[in-house]
Amino acid sequence: MRNAASEQLDQMSALEIVTLMNEEDQKVAQAVKKVLPEIAQAVDLIADALESGGRLFYFGAGTSGRLGVLDAAECPPTFGTDPAQVQGIIAGGKAAMTVAVEGAEDSLTMGQEDVRASGVQAGDVVVGIAASGRTPYVIGALAEAKARQAVTVSLSCNPGADIDQGADVCIHLVVGPEVVTGSTRLKAGTATKMALNMLTTASMVRVGKVYGNLMVNVQATNxxxxxxxxxxxxxxxxxxxxxxxxxxxxxxxxxxxxxxxxxxxxxxxxxxxxxxxxxxxxxxxxxxxxx
Structure with missing residues (x-):
């Protein structure tokens, strides 16, 4: 959808553009607030899995995949987790972190193959991330994870998303139209990062990686x-x-x-x-x- 407030974006001054973006960003936290019960439900499932020796996986393509990789990568230095405990998998592999891999997000089969290659099994939690809610790669990943009896969570920015099918928890971050139409690196990306921060941080608190509000499991690597x-x-x-x-x-x-x-x-x-x-x-x- 087009954002009516930004239809004349190319005629605005720099200050007008960033002011509009800031105004739109105010809506992000409210969108996340509306789905806190669903996020908390996912946290409980993740914490239970981690305490039982399970793992958390993020699967996504493009911006969604990069955000999953980022959140996973921050867990070892912050919470002292084994790198295998929280993993971010992006369609197209590591190269897709910096360069778009043609057709990767459109492959349902690739999503299934990446889940198999990651060794997802019962006791793990798989979070499929897709701003549009209809990315074939994520649909394939969640379907394969479900078939392997893993707990599944869908995270999108559209209600009634295609990736919701069969998911144990569905999180919808409905942020509205972007300032630049279709650019999900903006509000959708910000909302996604906020939700992922909550999933890992709250789960790590639950499993004892934090005392009070201090990161007592920090790994002193520098x-x-x-x-x-x-x-x-x-x-x-x-x-x-x-x-x-x-x-x-x-x-x-x-x-x-x-x-x-x-x-x-x-x-x-x-x-x-x-x-x-x-x-x-x-x-x-x-x-x-x-x-």
């Missing part, structure tokens, strides 16, 4: 993250920088373990056992007392 790890331990346990650094080193870089050691006064081995018994969740491990 200087910035090493410093963040120390700041997290200092914030939670009220110790000095030097003590945080020392205990993190003793815990072999494991921020969760360092926190449990400091909060309980237990030596490394006992704190590790306490954390393991608590499902690797910091709060229950601290509150377990003498159990």
């Amino acid at each position: 200087r910035k993250l090493r410093e963040r790890a120390k700041q997290i331990v200092m914030e939670v346990t009220d110790v000095s920088y030097e003590v945080a650094e020392q205990v993190i080193a003793e815990a072999d870089g494991d921020v969760k373990l360092a926190i449990v050691m400091l909060k309980t006064g237990l030596p490394k081995a006992e704190a590790a056992q306490r954390l393991q018994r608590a499902g690797n969740k910091v709060r229950p491990a601290i509150e377990a007392g003498g159990e």
Whole structure:
């Protein structure tokens, strides 16, 4: 559909264009708000799967696929997940991240083949992303995932989307016509990114990757993250920088373990056992007392 407010877009000044875009972007958060129950339902399914050893897969084409790959790629550094636990698959493969692969999104068979190649199985969750709601690649991916008894979630920007068929949860981010007609990298892309952020972030909170609002499962793979790890331990346990650094080193870089050691006064081995018994969740491990 064409957006009536932008029909004279090519005659507008730069300020008028960006003002209009900003006004249209205000509608995105409201569109997401309307489907929070569906997003929460998907989060529950994803969290349950992850806690049981399952995985989360995103399948999409074009902008939708790129956003899935982006969200998946951010999980290991933020939440310390294994790269295999959350995966983003884009139609056409890695090359499609930067260059459009001709016909990839139109292939239902390619979607099915990518699901098979990824080893999707029962216990996994597959989220099919398609702004239009009718991308053949995503339809094929969701159908194959369903046949393999995986939980399926459809995410689109149109109600009654074709990709909804048989999905366990259907999320419709209805943002309205784009400023540039059909350019789903705009409002549709923003809404999709917001929803994907919610799916992974809320799921990771549910499975214990966060304590309070701190990313205690952060992997200190560079200087910035090493410093963040120390700041997290200092914030939670009220110790000095030097003590945080020392205990993190003793815990072999494991921020969760360092926190449990400091909060309980237990030596490394006992704190590790306490954390393991608590499902690797910091709060229950601290509150377990003498159990």
